[in-house]
Amino acid sequence: RGDVSVRVTPQSAPEVPPVPFYSTDIAGCSWQWRTGRGIGVWTEDCKFENGRWQVGYDAAIDGFSLSVDGGNAFPVLRQFTKKPKEGPQAILAHLIAKGLVPATDCEFALAQNREAVPGWSFWEIVPVAQRKKDFDALPADEVPEPPCGDLGYAVDFVGFFMVSGSHPDRVLHVNLGQDGTMFDPFSVKLF
Numbered sequence: 001r002g003d004v005s006v007r008v009t010p011q012s013a014p015e016v017p018p019v020p021f022y023s024t025d026i027a028g029c030s031w032q033w034r035t036g037r038g039i040g041v042w043t044e045d046c047k048f049e050n051g052r053w054q055v056g057y058d059a060a061i062d063g064f065s066l067s068v069d070g071g072n073a074f075p076v077l078r079q080f081t082k083k084p085k086e087g088p089q090a091i092l093a094h095l096i097a098k099g100l101v102p103a104t105d106c107e108f109a110l111a112q113n114r115e116a117v118p119g120w121s122f123w124e125i126v127p128v129a130q131r132k133k134d135f136d137a138l139p140a141d142e143v144p145e146p147p148c149g150d151l152g153y154a155v156d157f158v159g160f161f162m163v164s165g166s167h168p169d170r171v172l173h174v175n176l177g178q179d180g181t182m183f184d185p186f187s188v189k190l191f
Helices: 088-097 129-136
Strands: 030-036 039-049 053-060 063-068 074-081 106-110 122-127 158-164 167-179
Touching: 030 053, 030 063, 039 074, 039 088, 074 088, 088 106, 088 122, 122 129
Parallel strands: none
Antiparallel strands: 030 039, 039 053, 053 063, 063 074, 074 167, 106 122, 122 158, 158 167
């Protein structure tokens, strides 16, 4: 599986969960524990024929991004903050202002078909009202654009939001893409 490197911030090292049991490529990848502002996660560092694939903390998005040879970074795990007693819908106005979600007819809903993980709830941004009617009317043999933007429900990739019961002031967006994105979202530790 390769060597395991653990990187933690000295001031508040979280308990590091076990190294994931799987790997994208046993010969070319190794697991790395990475941390950012109040968050840690196991990520893969892989050397393939087309370059070095890495997931690292990206302060600009307050999350983690995947890049190849240090090139254009693709966000795979983002964290957003809110007041602890508010639900995840509290960040919707921020997502709209950033252009990540359309301004109308999209809302947070508990994710369907998502396996329960103790201590976490899972959410999606789904179309409602006219946007849902328009989406449902699209031909079944087409792959439509996500009706609620890059962070909303999609038929051709896996993305969802996670909220920890022990850290209700944060909402995490996980983007696993079509084939996974070289990190283990269920290893996330908030601190």
